[in-house]
Amino acid sequence: MLVLLALVLTSVMVHAQNDQSDIISIDCGITKGSTYTDYSTGISYVSDAEFIDSGEIHNISVASDKQLSTLTSFPNNTRNCYTLRPKNGKGTRFLIRASFMYGNYDFKNRLPVFDVYLGPDYWDTMRFNSSSQPRTMEIIHVLLSDFMHVCLVNTNRGTPFISSIEVRPLANDMYNETDAGSLYAATRENFGSKSTTVRYEADKYDRLWGPSEPTTPDYISLNTSYNVSAGSSPNLQLPFDIMGSAVTPKNLNLSFDIEWDPINTSDTFFIYMHFAEIEQLKRNQTREFNIYLNGKLWYEHLNPLNHTTTTIPSSEPEAIASRYTLTINKTRNSTLPPIINALELYVLKKLPQKQTEDQDASAIWSIKSVYGVKRHWQGDPCAPRETLWIGLVCSYNDADLPRIISLNLSTSGLSGEIHPGLASLTMIETLDLSNNNLTGPVPDFLSKLNSLKVLNLKGNNFSGRIPKELLAKSKKGSLQLSFDDKDSCDTKHCVNKVKKILVPVIATVASIFVIMTALTTIWMIKKQKAHEKRKTSKGLEIKKQKYTYSEIKSITDNFKVVIGKGGFGEVYHGHIGDVQVAVKMLSASSQQGDKEFQAEAYLLLSVHHRNLTSLVGYCIEGKHKGIIYEYMANGNLQTHLFDTSSKVLNWEERLQIACDAAKGLEYLHHGCKPPIVHRDVKCNNILLNEKFQAKLADFGLCRAFPTEAATHISTEVAGTPGYLDPEYYLSYRLTEKSDLYSFGVVLLVIITDGDVKSVVDPRMLEDFDEDSALKAVELAMACVADTPNRRPTMNDVVMGLNECLVAERARRETKVVDSSTEIVSVDLEDAR
Structure with a gap:
């Protein structure tokens, strides 16, 4: 019975010692779902397939360790990231190790060079000396997030790859020097040991200790079979396999020197030297020595304790030097030469970027997982800024962590109900879930997102009513809410409501119509007689809207200054009192006649929006016909998009102009009943006032649909070549999507100035948010899709451009706001 109990207890102790629940061991390139336990270390490894959704797996025919016999390479995408979530995350100190072995897996026999990042921060550049020599990167780092990202970045010098990733939690009182930054392992030397690397299980933290034996007869190895206690270094928990061996000179007066050259001239080091007396000294024997670094006394009068560890670490980063030399000399009182058991060298690594x-991060990762988002979403969502996830806009504040403020998942193939993880995006301002297959009710938690300003739910299959709080916010103007009419209530409720209301409405509609017609007629007469005045955008009150030809001549100083020309005629500069105006006169040779003149005058009289030019007045006197509208001091957009323009519009200004023009079109399409199609959207017809606010102009070709239900009208083709929708040209079917095509061309011109090869106007000197520009290009390309039904709505365009503008403004705000002896020469390149 006692024997059985002992066996049980032993089993429990072994199991506890080998508990690996808090470590991460990934063998890259093994089959998805497969696991194994390494026979030499007892470490259990898993496939990397659960930690990344890209890459290609390969085998290596000859490898020293099993973990090096496979790898994952990344021929696609510039940046590919593994995302890990350790059991203990934020605030925990970890040893993080990445291993690489080329092994000519691609049969190209070309050693690649690529960068490795830890989260948003540059870790190091991976270089190889030979195809058969493995390399490692190891760092001691305190996580400031629950998420850990190891990213491989293609620098156009070969395809990045990786063999394994290992993460080991350390005790919080180990290597406290990480308070100054992270510690990048340069080397660990196990002096006096045989030619094997010491790691787990001998070292419970799985540090890699390389063997370092004497290479000349002047130095000898020392070994002991007795235990070496922790002594003054209990927190480092150095294993017996490390402290049970040492090196010492044979000659009493011979020093022990260690030299190394930093790989980078800016590297600063932390040094850990470990000592223990492992010889049985006689009564008349003493061992005492001093330590010098580059000729300066570093530590004095060290007496290593009998079979007890003493660790001497750097108290602060060592001064930068082109070469470092540690020298250990005996003191005058010592009867024995110096001794050393182990050495650790670390480069101080600053990883300043915030995740x-x-x-x-948890919310967006759960959204990616639940919906299976088919985008290259890897690494940290917001950091670094240049790799911001597509569809996201983040806010950046030096005092705070990056937050997600905009999420565009439009046309992303989402299905199922709206995921509750969205409720955790408490700082979100814009959320676009349009054109997916989302079902179920619109959840109440969307109403609790207090920062939400724009919400687009159109093009889904929701059931039930839109939450009252969302509708209330929309009505107050604090939320721009877009949804399909069918989503405003559930089918049963709507049917009952219609039954209750429809009958009495039908019974009284005729009488109401008569009454409303009479009231409208009276109101129009009163308005024309008593309120025959209008304010321009400058605040000018025009007593009348109809002007005589002689008055037009006076206003324009006899048509003295021409400020524009078009198919309608010439446009003249003028004044009404102290206020500048523009006067467009119909020329006798104009290809546009009375019909177009009347269409523009009528539209300017009937529609009013801050992004449409305002009517001041008109003239109809015999053959003289003209329209007076507000003067736009900065002319049309086209004049500012040429190399000869004196002012180069920056990216924020271009986006604001695009937003303004889009809002004008959005009003015509969705704010007018029935909807109006402009038909001649182009850069020349986007005018800019003194503040560079953009307004749509030239409404002579506008057409209104006969009924709101009409999806198109048939009409002769009109418009400007280059901006004209090919579908409209072929079918003569005019729809709102015709304007979308033209606006897409305008947007491309704004971005590129017509030079598609340069993509973004080089005159902006790359001073713009790249993700914002990419989003704008995506919007423009969506607008010019060959098939009209694949084009977005103007609502969608306005939302998308607003996101681009938010991202660019956030960016701009952040921008403001070898050895002297034959014993040891540490090669840091090989050590890594």
């Missing part, structure tokens, strides 16, 4: 706030 996305954990709440937002």
